[in-house]
Amino acid sequence: MAGLSRRIFVLGGLGAASATTLSTVAAAASPYPFKLGIASGEPAPDGVVLWTRLAPSPLNSDGLGGMTSADVEVEWQVATDDRFAKVVATGKTTARRDEAHSVHVEVGGLPADADFFYRFRAQGHISAVGRTRTAPALTAVGRDLIMAMCSCSAWQDGYFTAYRRLAEDRPGLVLHLGDYIYEGGAGKGPRRHVGGEIMDLAAYRRRYAQYKTDPDLQAAHAVAPWLVVPDDHEVENNYAGLVPQNSNDNDIFAARRAAAYRAYWENMPLRKEQKYTATGIPLYRRVRWGKLANFHMLDTRQFRANQACGDGWQNCKDADLDTRSILDTLKSGARPQEQWLLDGLAEKTATWDFLGQQVFFARRLGPDGKSSMDGWDGYRASRARIQAGFVERGIRNPIVLTGDVHKAWGNDLKNDYRDPGSAVIGTELVTTSIASGGDGDDITTVPDQSTNPHLKFHSRRRGYIRNPITAGQVRTDFRTVDKVTEHGAPVKTAGSFVIADGKPGLQKA
Ligand SMILES: [Fe+2]
Incomplete structure (x- = not known):
């Protein structure tokens, strides 16, 4: 590989993140694919949906954001801290061309009513860090x-x-x-x-x-x-x-x-x-x-x-x-x-x-x-x-x-x-x-x-x-x-x- 790159984009207020695990293998050959950011949604007591969509050239007229026709493997991590020292869930999914290289990871098994941080890696690059939250248990009022x-x-x-x-x-x-x-x-x-x-x-x-x-x-x-x-x-x-x-x-x-x-x-x-x-x-x-x-x-x-x-x-x-x-x-x-x-x-x-x-x-x-x-x-x-x-x-x-x-x-x-x-x-x-x-x-x-x-x-x-x-x-x-x-x-x-x-x-x- 031509060289190593560490691409960590940290948004205001989220603190400095270090690439403890996801950056160990990094290929700089491909352009940064996380230009559309990251998102989470649909909180449940045991998890959330994590979203991203790979698009190194977002404005391409074919709507495919500069991606080739190949499906791409995307890794994800969830941690209790924004430095990813305490990773509590991790996995791999596939960004499919058929879905415009978007991913919708349904994370489960997390504790209720708690804050988490998440990020993705694909093609040797690491995404921005997002903060998310699980809902309280159905039997609990939970935090304000x-x-x-x-x-x-x-x-x-x-x-x-x-x-x-x-x-x-x-x-x-x-x-x-x-x-x-x-x-x-x-x-x-x-x-x-x-x-x-x-x-x-x-x-x-x-x-x-x-x-x-x-x-x-x-x-x-x-x-x-x-x-x-x-x-x-x-x-x-x-x-x-x-x-x-x-x-x-x-x-x-x-x-x-x-x-x-x-x-x-x-x-x-x-x-x-x-x-x-x-x-x-x-x-x-x-x-x-x-x-x-x-x-x-x-x-x-x-x-x-x-x-x-x-x-x-x-x-x-x-x-x-x-x-x-x-x-x-x-x-x-x-x-x-x-x-x-x-x-x-x-x-x-x-x-x-x-x-x-x-x-x-x-x-x-x-x-x-x-x-x-x-x-x-x-x-x-x-x-x-x-x-x-x-x-x-x-x-x-x-x-x-x-x-x-x-x-x-x-x-x-x-x-x-x-x-x-x-x-x-x-x-x-x-x-x-x-x-x-x-x-x-x-x-x-x-x-x-x-x-x-x-x-x-x-x-x-x-x-x-x-x-x-x-x-x-x-x-x-x-x-x-x-x-x-x-x-x-x-x-x-x-x-x-x-x-x-x-x-x-x-x-x-
Ligand atoms: Fe409107």
Whole structure:
């Protein structure tokens, strides 16, 4: 071999790592393959998923990142320290060309409710080091948890400073609620997408690769395990099931959607259980965080009925139809995802029930009485069934987590939105975008407050939400940055609330 190389990339805050074991054999002949970073996800009491994808030339137009057709062996290590002095699990896996040289290692056998560090080696190079965490045992409340949530990270609209600030908050779990990539062409913002609108597998793969070269995004992945669900832009704006936004050709869209779902799985730290199939992707799932919390991760895109009254903001009677669901394609009257959610809530295994999902859940009326047909306002029977489920099953602390709208909101959920005196039966936290929409502005007045008295907080800046969670309360800090069109803005807290155990709704912190 021509020479030895030690390639250790250490991200901010993770400390210095030495290559105690993995660097003993190193070949410098091949270019560094870990340019897309590393990630972990899907924490369980005994393990997590470790992810990476080999791509020495991330922007190659074939979407294969400069890899040859050969499959490549990848070694992985998990340690209790960031210097890898105490390695507790190690193994080998294969990065297959068929999966764009991604790996999804399902590590098991780890102790519950503990922190770990991980890294990979392939082709003589060592990856960055990531920090991850296992969930508490199902019978334990476990340590307090800081959960951070984010969505809508449009590369072409701005820099990912909010991801960097999120990482600096050192959360123990990160939820990404969709629009991790955007499908459009170059864009007009401070930086550009490579290539035009993405339509096929190669283009989706290359788009993920471009996003994943971002060091701020890599830092956010490296700090904690993620739970992810896609929204529309991972495929196409405002699609519904197999109905595209802009084309009448459903066959072409079916192929496009299949390519998009495949690239999503390849690029996310998901289990094999979530792997794409010929017709879809089995994404909705439940992740238990001991007796502290359940995360019910929903899919409001893949199975929904088409938007009522032609989409957009409408005053639309069809939005009330009992036969339309945002969670299901109705088959002989059955609604499998709605039923799965209600059954899971009824188990009552944890203090907090979080519904990790994509689109605005609470009623929100415009000044003319119109509402958005793309959110739950366009599927009001679905919302009524879920909310009735909260009440009938006596769900103590339901909290809906939302992305999509590029603005932050804090909402009380009401039994009857028409009656201001009606009981508060749950809470909704809506995270603003990481970058989508550019800098935003300083307006914090809740729009149309008189018709929406249950909407308690509003911000139009970019950022994320930080939620320190204990058995007694969920604290919510709306974190914002004033600029994303330039890199490196500081973060501030634009508003803080608490949700107390047994008392749904937002109280000023
Ligand atoms: Fe978005």
